[in-house]
Amino acid sequence: MQVPAGVEEDFESYNWLSDAAIAFASSCLATSGGSISLPAKRRAFPKSVMFVDPAMVFWLIMQEESKYIDEAKTEMKLHELDLLLCPINDAQSGSHADAGSHWSLLVCWGSGSSRRSKGRSDSLGPLVNFKYYDSLGGRFAEKGLAQAEELASRLAGKSARVEVGECAQQHNFYDCGVYVLLFSEIIAKAYVESHSRVSAGHVISPLEWEELLLMVTPEEIDLCRAHYHDIAREGTQH
Numbered sequence: 001m002q003v004p005a006g007v008e009e010d011f012e013s014y015n016w017l018s019d020a021a022i023a024f025a026s027s028c029l030a031t032s033g034g035s036i037s038l039p040a041k042r043r044a045f046p047k048s049v050m051f052v053d054p055a056m057v058f059w060l061i062m063q064e065e066s067k068y069i070d071e072a073k074t075e076m077k078l079h080e081l082d083l084l085l086c087p088i089n090d091a092q093s094g095s096h097a098d099a100g101s102h103w104s105l106l107v108c109w110g111s112g113s114s115r116r117s118k119g120r121s122d123s124l125g126p127l128v129n130f131k132y133y134d135s136l137g138g139r140f141a142e143k144g145l146a147q148a149e150e151l152a153s154r155l156a157g158k159s160a161r162v163e164v165g166e167c168a169q170q171h172n173f174y175d176c177g178v179y180v181l182l183f184s185e186i187i188a189k190a191y192v193e194s195h196s197r198v199s200a201g202h203v204i205s206p207l208e209w210e211e212l213l214l215m216v217t218p219e220e221i222d223l224c225r226a227h228y229h230d231i232a233r234e235g236t237q238h
Contacts, residue, residue, distance in 0.1 A: 002235070004020040004024060005020075007020055008233050011025075011228045014174055015174060016101075017103065017176075017181075019055055021177065021228075022054050022177055022180065023053045023054055024232065027051070030044065031044050032044065033045065034189065035227035036182070045188055045192065048081055048083065049192065050084050050085070051184060052084055052086045056072070056076075057106075059072070060072060060154055061150050061154070081127075082109060082110060083107070083109045083191050084108040084109070084155070085108075085184040086105065087105060088103065088132075088144045088148050089102070089103055090147060102143075102144060104134040104135070104141065104145075104148070106151055107131045107187055126156070130160055131163050132145055132148045132164050132165060133167045134167070135167060135179035137169060145162065148162050165206055166213070166214055167214060168213060168217070175218075175221050178224055179216070179221060182220065186209055186212045186213060190209035190212065194208060
C-alpha cells in the first residue's frame with residue numbers, strides 16, 4: 001500500500017493526525033483486521049463494514065446539492081452495509097477535510113445484520129442507529145456533534161437522532177485521531193462478533209462495545225499509534 005506524504009510523521013509521538021493519516025490507517029485496519037489483536041487472530045473485516053474515508057465524510061457534510069449526495073450514497077452501496085464508522089473533523093471551513101482541531105467518531109448501523117446469499121441481499125433495515133463518541137467531550141464535542149448530526153441525517157435521508165455514547169477520555173490534545181482509530185477497531189470487532197447472535201434473534205446493543213471503549217488506556221493508544229507508524233515507515237522504505 002502506498003504511503004501518502006507526511007503520514008509517517010503524523011504517527012510520530014505528540015502529533016495530531018491528518019485526514020490522510022486516518023484514511024491510511026483505516027484502509028490498513030479494514031484489510032488487516034486491526035492493531036490490538038494477535039497477528040494470528042487478525043482477519044480482514046467483511047465488506048459490510050465500512051471505515052469511511054474522512055474526506056468523504058467531510059464532503060457529505062459540506063455538500064449542499066442533494067442530488068450529488070444521493071449519487072454518492074448510491075456509489076457507497078449503503079443498502080449492502082451493516083456498519084459505517086465515520087471520522088468527524090470539527091472543521092467549519094469548506095477548504096479541506098482536516099481544517100479543524102479535533103477528531104471524533106460517528107457510528108451508524110441498521111436494525112440488524114444483513115443476510116446475504118448468492119445474488120441476493122435481504123437487509124433487515126436501513127441505517128437507523130447513530131451514536132457519537134468523543135474522547136474529549138465537554139465543550140469540545142459541540143462542533144463535532146453538530147457535524148455528526150448533519151451527516152446522520154444525510155445518510156438516513158431524513159432528520160436523524162444521534163445519541164452521545166460513553167468512551168474513554170484522552171489526557172492530551174493531540175491523540176484524538178488515534179482514539180478514533182482504536183474506537184473504530186473495537187466497535188467493528190464487537191459488531192462482527194455479534195453477527196451470529198443477531199441471526200439468532202439477538203439485537204445489537206452499543207453497550208456491548210461501550211464497556212470496551214471505556215476501558216481504553218493511554219498505553220493502548222500509544223501502542224496503536226506505534227503500530228501504524230511502523231506500517232507507514234515500512235511502506236516508505238519500499
